[in-house]
Amino acid sequence: MNDAQPLLTVDDLKVSFATEEGVVQAVDGVTFELGAGEVLAVVGESGSGKSVTAMTLMGLTRSPNARFEGNAHYKDTELIGASEDELRRVRGAEIAMIFQDPMTSLNPVHRVGDQIIEQIQEHEGVPDQQARERTVELLERVGIPRARERVDNYPFEFSGGMRQRVMIALALSCNPSILIADEPTTALDVTIQAQILHRIRELREETGAAVILVTHDLGVVADIADRIAVMYAGRIVEQGTLDQIFYDPQHPYTWGLIGSITRVDRPRPERLPAIAGLPPSLANRPEGCHFRPRCPHEFSECPKVPPLEARVDGQAGHLDRCWLPVDEKRAKREVRPGEIGLETKKEAAA
Amino acid sequence: MSVEAPETRAGDGAAGDGARPLVEVEHLKIFFPIKQGILVEREVARVHAVNDVTLHIAEGETLGLVGESGCGKTTMSRAIMRLIDATDGTIRFRGEDVTKAGRKQMEPLRREMQMVFQDPFASLNPRKRVGQIIGMPLRLHGSNRKDVEPQVRELLGKVGLHKEHVNRFPHEFSGGQRQRIGVARALALEPRLIVLDEPVSALDVSVQAQIINLLDDLQDDFRLTYLFVAHDLSVVRHVSDRIAVMYLGKLMEVSPAEELYTKPIHPYTSALLSAIPIPDPEENRRRERLVVGGEPPNPINPPSGCVFHPRCPQATEICRRVEPPLARYPNGHLAACHHPLSVTPEEIKSATKDPTSPLSAGDELPDPTQPGGQAASSAEA
Numbered sequence: 001m002n003d004a005q006p007l008l009t010v011d012d013l014k015v016s017f018a019t020e021e022g023v024v025q026a027v028d029g030v031t032f033e034l035g036a037g038e039v040l041a042v043v044g045e046s047g048s049g050k051s052v053t054a055m056t057l058m059g060l061t062r063s064p065n066a067r068f069e070g071n072a073h074y075k076d077t078e079l080i081g082a083s084e085d086e087l088r089r090v091r092g093a094e095i096a097m098i099f100q101d102p103m104t105s106l107n108p109v110h111r112v113g114d115q116i117i118e119q120i121q122e123h124e125g126v127p128d129q130q131a132r133e134r135t136v137e138l139l140e141r142v143g144i145p146r147a148r149e150r151v152d153n154y155p156f157e158f159s160g161g162m163r164q165r166v167m168i169a170l171a172l173s174c175n176p177s178i179l180i181a182d183e184p185t186t187a188l189d190v191t192i193q194a195q196i197l198h199r200i201r202e203l204r205e206e207t208g209a210a211v212i213l214v215t216h217d218l219g220v221v222a223d224i225a226d227r228i229a230v231m232y233a234g235r236i237v238e239q240g241t242l243d244q245i246f247y248d249p250q251h252p253y254t255w256g257l258i259g260s261i262t263r264v265d266r267p268r269p270e271r272l273p274a275i276a277g278l279p280p281s282l283a284n285r286p287e288g289c290h291f292r293p294r295c296p297h298e299f300s301e302c303p304k305v306p307p308l309e310a311r312v313d314g315q316a317g318h319l320d321r322c323w324l325p326v327d328e329k330r331a332k333r334e335v336r337p338g339e340i341g342l343e344t345k346k347e348a349a350a
Numbered sequence: 351m352s353v354e355a356p357e358t359r360a361g362d363g364a365a366g367d368g369a370r371p372l373v374e375v376e377h378l379k380i381f382f383p384i385k386q387g388i389l390v391e392r393e394v395a396r397v398h399a400v401n402d403v404t405l406h407i408a409e410g411e412t413l414g415l416v417g418e419s420g421c422g423k424t425t426m427s428r429a430i431m432r433l434i435d436a437t438d439g440t441i442r443f444r445g446e447d448v449t450k451a452g453r454k455q456m457e458p459l460r461r462e463m464q465m466v467f468q469d470p471f472a473s474l475n476p477r478k479r480v481g482q483i484i485g486m487p488l489r490l491h492g493s494n495r496k497d498v499e500p501q502v503r504e505l506l507g508k509v510g511l512h513k514e515h516v517n518r519f520p521h522e523f524s525g526g527q528r529q530r531i532g533v534a535r536a537l538a539l540e541p542r543l544i545v546l547d548e549p550v551s552a553l554d555v556s557v558q559a560q561i562i563n564l565l566d567d568l569q570d571d572f573r574l575t576y577l578f579v580a581h582d583l584s585v586v587r588h589v590s591d592r593i594a595v596m597y598l599g600k601l602m603e604v605s606p607a608e609e610l611y612t613k614p615i616h617p618y619t620s621a622l623l624s625a626i627p628i629p630d631p632e633e634n635r636r637r638e639r640l641v642v643g644g645e646p647p648n649p650i651n652p653p654s655g656c657v658f659h660p661r662c663p664q665a666t667e668i669c670r671r672v673e674p675p676l677a678r679y680p681n682g683h684l685a686a687c688h689h690p691l692s693v694t695p696e697e698i699k700s701a702t703k704d705p706t707s708p709l710s711a712g713d714e715l716p717d718p719t720q721p722g723g724q725a726a727s728s729a730e731a
Contacts, residue, residue, distance in 0.1 A: 045554035046525070159645055160419070189418035190582045194625040194641045216555060219627030222634050242631045260559050261629045262584045264611055265637075271566070272588050274559035278524055 006033035007177055007210055008057075013070035013080070015049075015056050017063075022283045026052040028234035029070070031308065034178065039204065039211040041221040043257070044231035047279055050214045053231070054180050056080070057212075058097055059087040074178070093123040096171035100183035102163035106155040112166045113139075113151035116173050123174045138169040143199055161192035168199065175207060182214045197224055218261050222246065227317075230254045233280055233290035236308055240318035248330075250311060250320035252342060253291045255333040259340030269338035276342070289321065296342055297324060297332055370445055371406035372543060372575050373430060377709060378403045378439035380425050384650070398649045399425040401599035402439070402708035409542070412569065412576040414590030414607065416583055416622070420646055422599040423579050427545045430577065431463055432456055443543075461491055464536035468548040470528035474520040480506070480531055481516040487538045505534040508571075510564060526557035530564065537568065545577045550585055562588050583622050587611060595619050598649055598657040600708065601676065604684040613692045615685035618658045620692075656688065664689040668714065675707035677715050690716050 015027040027049040034040050044050040055061045057072055057079055072079040077090060091097075099105040107115060116135045120126060126134075132151070139147035142165040155163055164184065171179055181200065185193040201224055204211055215221060221228060221242075228245040230238045230253065238251040249255040256275040277294040286292050288303040295302075301323035308319045312326055322329065333341035380400040385391040400422040407413045417423045428434045430441055432448055440449045443459055451459070464487075467473035474483055484505055485498040493501070503513045509530040520528055529549060536544050546565070550558040566589060569576060580586040586593060590607040595618065603616040614620045624640040644661045647653055653660050659669040668688050676684040679697055684704050693701075698718040703711075 045556060161645055190625040191418065191621060191642050192645065194627075194639070195643070197627070198641055217627070218555075218629040222629045222631045223627040246629070246631050257556065258629065260556050262559075262588060263628060263630070264584055264587065264623055264626050265628050265630075265633065268587055268608065268611075272559040272562050274563060275556040276560075278526065278557075 007036050007074065008034040009071070009073045010034075010053075010057070011071045011073075013053065013056065013072060014068065015052055015061060016067045018065040018067070019283065021281075024282045025234050025285065026282055027056065030231075030234075030236055032229055032236065032239065034210050034212060036177065036210055037204070037208045039213060039224055039226045041213045041215060041225035041228045042231060043215060043218065043221055043228055045216055045279060047233075047282060048231040049234040049282075050231050051182055054097070054182050054212060054214045057180065058091055058095060059084075060097075089123075092119050092171075092176070093174040094176055095178040095180060096174070096176040098164075098167050098171050098179065098181040098184045101187055102160055102167055103187070105167060106163060106170075108155050111152050111154055112158070113153075116166075116170050119170060120173050134173070135169075138173055139166070141203070142166075142169045142172070143195070144169075161188055161196065164188060164192075164196055165199070168196070168203070172203060172207065172209075176209055178210045178212065179204075180212045180214070183216070184213070185220060186215070186217070193220070200224065218258060230257070233285055234282060235290065235321065236319075237291065237322070238320040239308070240315070240320075244312075244315060244318045248312065248318070249333070250318070250326065250329055251291070251322045252295050252297060252324075252329075252333070254320075255329075256340050256342045259333075259342075271338065273338060273340040273343075275340070289323070294342070297328075299323070369409060372409045372444060373405075373407040373577070374440075374442040374445075375403060375405045375426070375430065376440045376442075378426065378429060378441060379437045380422070380429055380434060381437045395650045398599045398652055400429065401652065402710060403596070403599070403601050404706035404708075405594060405601070405604070407543070407575060407577060409575055410569075410573055411591045412578055412589050414586035414593040415577060415579045415596065416581070416586055416593060417596035418581060418622075418646060420598075420649060421596040422649075423581075423596050424547055426596075427465075427547055427577055427579050430543075431465055431545055432459075461539045462541050463543040463545065464539065464541040465545045465547065466529070466532045466536050466549045469552050470525050470532055471520075471552070473532055474528055476520055479517050479519055480523075483520070483531060484534045484538055487535060491539060501538070502534075505537055508537065508568070509534045510560075524557075525553050526560060529553060529561055533561075533564065533568070537572065540572065541574070543575045543577065545579070547579045548581060549578075551581065558585065565589060582626060583610070583619075584626055595622070598646055598652055600657055600686065601684075602658065602686055604676070604682075606681055606683065609681060609683055613683070615679065615683065615690045615692055616658075616687045617662050617664050617689070617691060619685075621661075656686070664691075672712035672714050673708065673710055675711035675713065675715070676704040677701040678704040686711070688714065688716055689720070695719065 010030060010032050013027055013030045017024045030053050042050045052061055068080050113135050117131045120131045120134060136147050136151055139151060144150055144165055185196050225242055227241050229236045232253050238254045249258055260273050260275060275294060280286055280290055288305050292298050292302045306321040306323050308321050310316050310319050312318050335341045378400055379402055381396040381398055383393040384395040386394045415423045429436050436449050440447055481502050484502045488498045502516055506513055506515055511530055550561050578586055578589050587607060593605055593607050593610050594601055595603045597618050602618045614623055621640055621642040628634050642661050647660060655671050656669045656674050659665040674686045674688045676686045678684055679693055679701050695718040698716050701715055703713060703715060
């Protein structure tokens with residue numbers, strides 16, 4: 001996808017919020033590209049800035065205490081400085097969003113059909129009957145049974161999984177080129193999650209929409225993503241294709257994250273490997289590499305901020321922010337099964 | 351199930367055979383009435399939250415209780431804590447019938463059973479300091495204010511927090527640290543049973559592992575018995591000796607923990623396993639996934655026969671008609687299914703109807719000539 005013009009280019013995006021505890025740098029220099037039809041997973045833990053990045057693209061983080069720097073180009077539109085009118089044309093029609101919580105993101109006092117019809121008419125001004133037909137079709141497409149009857153139901157008459165389908169139908173209603181899905185299945189049961197992911201995959205094949213999937217669940221990522229950006233404390237610490245990240249993770253945080261997920265298809269380890277410590281407060285981040293305090297492989301370079309660049313030979317798209325030489329990283333992360341290469345130092349001292 | 355010795359892990363001092371289980375749940379039913387009417391409320395329907403479940407938890411063991419939202423797992427765990435009244439059936443704790451126990455009778459028992467809640471943000475009072483939160487159970491059970499403080503400090507140390515944290519408020523902690531406070535509070539009275547209701551689902555992956563490891567250590571140190579409630583099968587595996595899978599108020603399968611992953615017998619268990627995405631792209635591409643369609647039916651009108659039949663890929667005519675009994679397979683592995691997966695015809699032939707089966711279940715055991723085949727997603731042995 002690198003040869004074609006990217007659909008979305010985010011360049012050195014910075015978002016900070018002034019709070020009582022000082023300036024919180026939620027997003028600190030995020031840069032990535034999204035090609036047409038591609039699924040990019042943005043992975044990170046709570047407070048890593050992944051949701052703020054996604055919401056900023058939609059202009060949903062604007063507030064008097066927020067400051068923005070950097071650019072986000074969608075086709076010919078600059079999203080970061082765009083006026084509300086410009087954004088309104090983009091939102092829903094060009095870039096649509098699916099939120100995490102299907103219980104609170106639909107309006108409880110309007111019929112679900114009306115909420116979708118409103119969006120179609122707002123952007124395309126088609127007659128009522130036509131908008132309604134399209135809504136029924138959309139609901140069918142996302143797998144809602146008896147869509148023609150259910151279009152007149154209220155959100156409370158739907159289960160969580162069904163509401164999330166309605167959210168997806170709403171997001172797809174104007175054939176957006178980019179779908180931003182912020183933890184779309186976190187609130188759902190696993191069997192329903194499998195259905196929804198299956199649906200998102202099919203729809204992406206049918207419509208060719210690019211997807212930005214924000215999630216903390218690497219299982220979901222392995223299921224659906226083409227490329228991955230791993231975020232930690234407001235920065236992308238590693239970026240690459242699915243296989244690069246899973247099979248040759250460069251940043252210690254990434255390999256720790258991958259190592260500490262539980263797998264149902266493997267024998268159970270004696271003890272669950274865990275990354276020691278906690279992510280830093282965004283109001284008070286350590287200098288240089290933010291992962292430094294939790295990393296047992298810290299050395300003299302680490303107090304300097306490592307740039308996000310390609311460090312693996314012949315893998316131009318595989319970027320990371322870690323000063324360690326590639327060979328050393330590979331040696332350090334290849335440890336006994338049940339360990340993640342982040343055990344040493346701190347645990348030995350304890 | 352009778353008191354099968356649970357598959358014990360190395361270094362785990364689980365109760366031996368023959369000992370009386372700590373918790374005995376017999377044919378427990380919990381129905382919630384739905385009432386309608388303006389002046390006189392009449393019961394128009396019932397939600398069958400827990401529908402004839404029999405389960406025992408041995409001293410020192412960890413029982414994982416797994417199911418999707420609305421399957422009755424939380425209702426059942428709360429009934430064991432006597433936070434909800436049973437509609438029918440009996441619950442015994444240490445051999446004592448607590449099903450209808452009053453406040454007075456429960457008070458001494460409450461010391462011995464504690465709970466850790468799912469949401470570490472909602473389950474700690476934001477206006478109280480950590481010391482007060484952890485010290486409250488001790489105070490309620492008659493300790494002096496003076497004696498409480500050193501105990502609280504000690505508890506903080508045990509759950510991996512600093513002793514200086516005693517004067518802080520909950521908002522000063524992250525989710526994982528808050529959950530540690532919740533665990534310390536549950537430990538304060540030195541209980542025998544801790545009910546853990548999805549204790550890590552609200553936490554980040556890297557923190558989940560820390561809490562699970564902490565729970566594991568504490569179990570060894572304090573000889574605790576855990577009932578670990580979870581909504582999926584990935585986390586529960588690392589703590590459980592046995593796992594019970596629930597669906598729509600009924601037990602589908604009860605198995606020694608590891609065996610459930612290598613040899614799931616009930617199609618629902620197999621579906622749950624198969625639905626968990628594997629964090630390994632190649633494995634994921636290779637593996638055959640069984641995506642079960644539909645959603646759990648309404649527990650007001652549960653389906654006839656096997657409650658899973660409307661969604662089950664294996665379902666046949668008998669599943670609609672006859673509720674399958676819990677059949678007992680080798681290793682004390684129980685499953686309520688007419689078309690069991692991953693078992694050989696010999697194993698089916700030797701299966702017996704387990705006495706813990708629901709009273710409404712039929713006597714029909716699976717047909718050895720028609721084994722249900724292999725599970726769609728079985729783990730590497």
